[in-house]
Every structure is written in structure tokens, then in C-alpha cells.
Amino acid sequence: MNRHPALAVRFFFLATLMLTGLSATALRSFAQSAPGRSAAELMDAVMWNREPIGGPFALIDQMGTPRSEQDFKGKLLLVYFGFTYCPDICPTDLQAIGLAIDQLGAAGDKVQPLFITVDPERDTSAHLAGYVSLFHPRLIGLTGDAAAIRKAADAYKVYYAKVANEAGTDYTVDHSAFVYLMGADGQYLGFLPPGTTPERIAEAIRQRGLLKP
Numbered sequence: 001m002n003r004h005p006a007l008a009v010r011f012f013f014l015a016t017l018m019l020t021g022l023s024a025t026a027l028r029s030f031a032q033s034a035p036g037r038s039a040a041e042l043m044d045a046v047m048w049n050r051e052p053i054g055g056p057f058a059l060i061d062q063m064g065t066p067r068s069e070q071d072f073k074g075k076l077l078l079v080y081f082g083f084t085y086c087p088d089i090c091p092t093d094l095q096a097i098g099l100a101i102d103q104l105g106a107a108g109d110k111v112q113p114l115f116i117t118v119d120p121e122r123d124t125s126a127h128l129a130g131y132v133s134l135f136h137p138r139l140i141g142l143t144g145d146a147a148a149i150r151k152a153a154d155a156y157k158v159y160y161a162k163v164a165n166e167a168g169t170d171y172t173v174d175h176s177a178f179v180y181l182m183g184a185d186g187q188y189l190g191f192l193p194p195g196t197t198p199e200r201i202a203e204a205i206r207q208r209g210l211l212k213p
Helices: 005-019 024-031 039-047 089-103 105-110 125-132 146-155 198-207
Strands: 058-061 066-068 076-082 111-117 140-143 160-164 171-175 179-182 188-192
Touching: 058 125, 058 146, 076 089, 089 105, 089 111, 089 198, 105 111, 111 125, 111 146, 125 140, 179 198, 188 198
Parallel strands: 076 111, 111 140
Antiparallel strands: 058 066, 058 140, 076 179, 160 171, 179 188
């Protein structure tokens, strides 16, 4: 039995934060208990299902069309938050989502993948159009103003924070990176961690019987 539960919890969150690709800046925000909702607090809500996940949003897709959660009723959703300048984790996970949908065959038509940017400053609709097409023809990219993105991220308990480079000439975005599974009725069903293989994503959907007529 672990005689140091507080240390065990701390280790668990540090390991999870590293798994999701958050930088040392995000780790420091956990260690120092920065103001507002920290990465650890939000990830705790997701990992242990402590709070409702999902909800209304009002965003704009890669074609410039306003979109809300109501547009996707009747579809099983795979929702992923990230940004197009992400060097590795985002493209890897988006590729896995696209391949998983293809592995489902005709049943994959019932699945709608959504990519919601956490970098609306750079990820305009026009920029998203060229990006999402690299991963799957049915992947929809969503952006909006900063307030709209924050509202959507808060609903899904997503951590993200802009981090400037040392020279202060550019920035990246630290963020959590879960794949959220949402039912055809809009209800939250669960999550898959970053780095989940296409086979595991497809199997998670099949195991739930979510694509049965």
C-alpha cells in the first residue's frame, strides 16, 4: 500500500500532464497553484468524471459557416481540441482519428470528427480549411473569437494557455489533448487519451455498440 497518497496523486498528475504534451510551463502552473483553473484541476475533472463535460457552443467552421452543437445531433462525435501549429501531438492524434473512422467502414459515416482550435488568433477559418483536409475529408475545423473558444474549452474541461518563446517573438499553446466521445444525443460518453491508436479508437466505438442501426 502506498503510504504517501498525496505524493502518489501528485505523481499521477505530473505523469498525465507530460503524457498530454504540456510543457514545463504547464507543469509549473500545477506545482505553484496558479490563479484560475489549473491544468491539474481540469484534468482531475476529466479523469474522474467529477463535472459535466460537453455543452453548447457557437463557433465557425473552415468554410466560414456558423456552427453549434445542434448541427451535429444524431451523429456520434469525436471532439478534439488543439491548434494547427502544434508540432507533433495534434497531427498524430488527428491522423489517428481519421484512420479510425476509415477502419469503421460504412459505419464510419455515422461518426463526425470535430477539431476545435485553442489558437483562434492564428487559426482562422481559411487557415483551418487547408489544415483539416490533411487528415480526413469529413473532419470539421472550428474556430471563433477568444471568448467563444474559451466557452467551448471550459465546457469540455480543456486546459490551454499561450506560452511565449524566450525571445518573445512567437508563441506556442500548452493544452490538454483528450479525444472526447459524445453520443448522438449530445451526451458525454467518455474520453480517450492522447496517443490512442486508430485501432483502439475504432474498437472503443464498436465495443459500445454505438453504430448499430
